[in-house]
Amino acid sequence: MTHHSLDLKVLPKDFLWGVATAAYQIEGATWANGRGCSIWDTYxxxxxxxxxxxxxxxACDHYHRWExxxxxxxELGIDSYRFSVAWPRIFPRGCGEVEPRGLDFYDRLVDGILRRGLVPMCTLYHWDLPQELEDRGGWPERDVADHFADYAETVLRRLGDRLPLIVTFNEPYCICFNGYYNGSQAPGRKNLRLTHHAAHTLNRAHVLAMDRIxxxxxxxxxxxxxxxxxxxxxxxxxxxRVAAELLMDWEDRxxxxxLFRGRYPExxxxxxxxSMPEIREGDLDPVRGEPDFFGLNYYFPSYVVADPTRPIPLRLVDAPAGPRTAMGWCIVxxxxxxxxxxxxxEYAIETFYITENGSAWNDVLEDGAVHDEERQxxxxxxxxxxxxxxxxxxxVRGYYAWSVYDNFEWTFGFAKRFGLYYTDYPTQRRIPKDSARLYKRIVEEHRTENLSQRC
Known part of the structure; x- marks a missing residue:
């Protein structure tokens, strides 16, 4: 097993050690108790x-196995669990009629998290737009922001008194670019103007949701x-070098x-x-939308060259030679x-959480064990x-490993495994990999160091 030489005492005493998941990737039960269709069901x-x-x-049948x-x-010894609420469980059609059984499920889940002494971090949107809203134009349409705010309010009226940490959106870049520009994820559309309009709706939706929170x-x-x-x-x-800055403008700024300046990159x-959207009075408000913390998901960097033949004159290229995960992602x-x-x-951000970080490998279950040296x-x-x-x-206030167990890895289906626990899909057994034991040990060591410093 990998031995670490981490200087854990550098981390804050109340550092949150966590794991993260997303509703569509783990819950299953997609047609149970009134849940509506999402863009991922369709895709x-x-x-x-x-x-x-x-x-x-x-998926992992978490809807029935959450306890x-x-x-x-x-058992893993962590402090916090980051999960997401499925919008189609709450509003099967995206707006209008509320499905009380959906709220009941998350009510029980949050109580269960708290009962085990864990801190819930709730993500309101992790990619599962109700299909009916997509049929009416999806994220490029302004009114989706208003529907999102109403959905957020409905969830918060029920759960808000027990949620210390709330996330509006997971990975706006993926929602807009993979969903509406390169079509590599749901809903699979390809149009630059729609991408930028989706980004604007989402930025506006964040502001509206922060008001409700x-x-x-x-x-x-x-x-x-x-x-x-x-x-x-x-x-x-x-x-x-200019192209790299421009990529940051396009994908991130x-x-x-x-979020922080109330405008788009020049x-x-x-x-x-x-392709740029119309900005109306009050759409972007860095005061109302100012986050209390910034959640960063990190997996790999992107390498870029200038390409004057393209509307935005750049092109992504392969990473230099070096180690890669089973996803083909370079490790830096x-x-x-x-x-x-x-x-x-650049943005004077005061508080961070690492809300996702992890790696997929070709894990093999042998004699009830997975020796995942690379993941460790x-x-x-x-x-x-x-x-x-x-x-x-x-x-940095916390670190959330992606993911607690192997799950539905979007377009890769069940072929890629990111979990600390191995999911045996035919039986739904969760089997700890060596990385789970290592993570548990690191968490325990950080705790022990804090105790010895207090004495």
Missing amino acids: CRTPGKVYEAHNGDV EDLDLMK RAYAPGAKAGIVMNTTLALPATDRPED LFLDP SLYRHVPE PSGLTELLLRLRD KFLVDHLGAVIEAVKQGVD
Whole structure:
């Protein structure tokens, strides 16, 4: 088993050690108790979109097994569980009629989390837009922001008194770019103008949802989760350095600038003015929308070169040779440190959580065990990168491993495994991998160090 040399005492005493999941990836029970259809239910049924036509109909059957899943988290020794609420469980058609059985499920779940002494971090939107809203235009349509705010209010009126940490959106970049630009995820559309309009609706929806959180969960800390790109020039050429900055504008400042500055990056109006949305009075308000914390998901950096033949003159290229996960993603732990420093310095962000970090490997279950050396190394190296950022003055309050167990990995179906626990899908057994034991040990050591410092 991997041994670590992490300087855990650098981390705050009340640092939250957690795991993260998303509703569509684990819950299953997609047609149970009045849940409506989501864009992922539809996308999974579109031929050729998802590996071997896998879908989330059963997934990890968490909807029926949540008690034992929470016991498993308790056993892991963590402090916090980040989960998401499925919008179609609450409003099967996206708006209008509320489904009380959906609220009942999350009510029981939150109580179960608290009963085990865990801190719930609730994500209001992790990609499962109700299909009926998509049929009416989806995220590019302004009114989806209003429907989202109403959905958020409905959830918060029921759960808000027990949620210390609330996230509005998970990964706006993926929602807009993968959903509406390159079509690689639900709903699978391909149009730059729709992408930027979706981004604007989402940025506006965040502001509206923050208003509702302040009103209906006044004791909560609220934020947003982004998989901010660490854009690196593929060469030392000045034009590639410019392209890397432009990629940050396009993929990240498209969401960061409205959030913190109330406007969009100037470069986008220069390159693609016809695709930019109309901004109305009050749409973007960095005062109302200011997050209490910033959730960062980090997996890998992006390498970019200039390409003057494209409307936005850049192109992503393969990472340099080096280690890669089973997803083909390059492994650059120092990128996490660099990204935290960049975000803190550019936007004066005070409080961070690492809300997702993890890796997929070709895990093999042998004699009831999974010896996942690579995942353990990935975990230790990236925790080391967090510790390095903390040493440089970044206020990181917690780390959430992705994921607690193997689950439905979007377009990769069940072919990719990110879990600390191995999911045996035919039996739904969760089997701890060596990485789960390592994570438990790290959490325990951090706790022990705090106790000895207090004595």
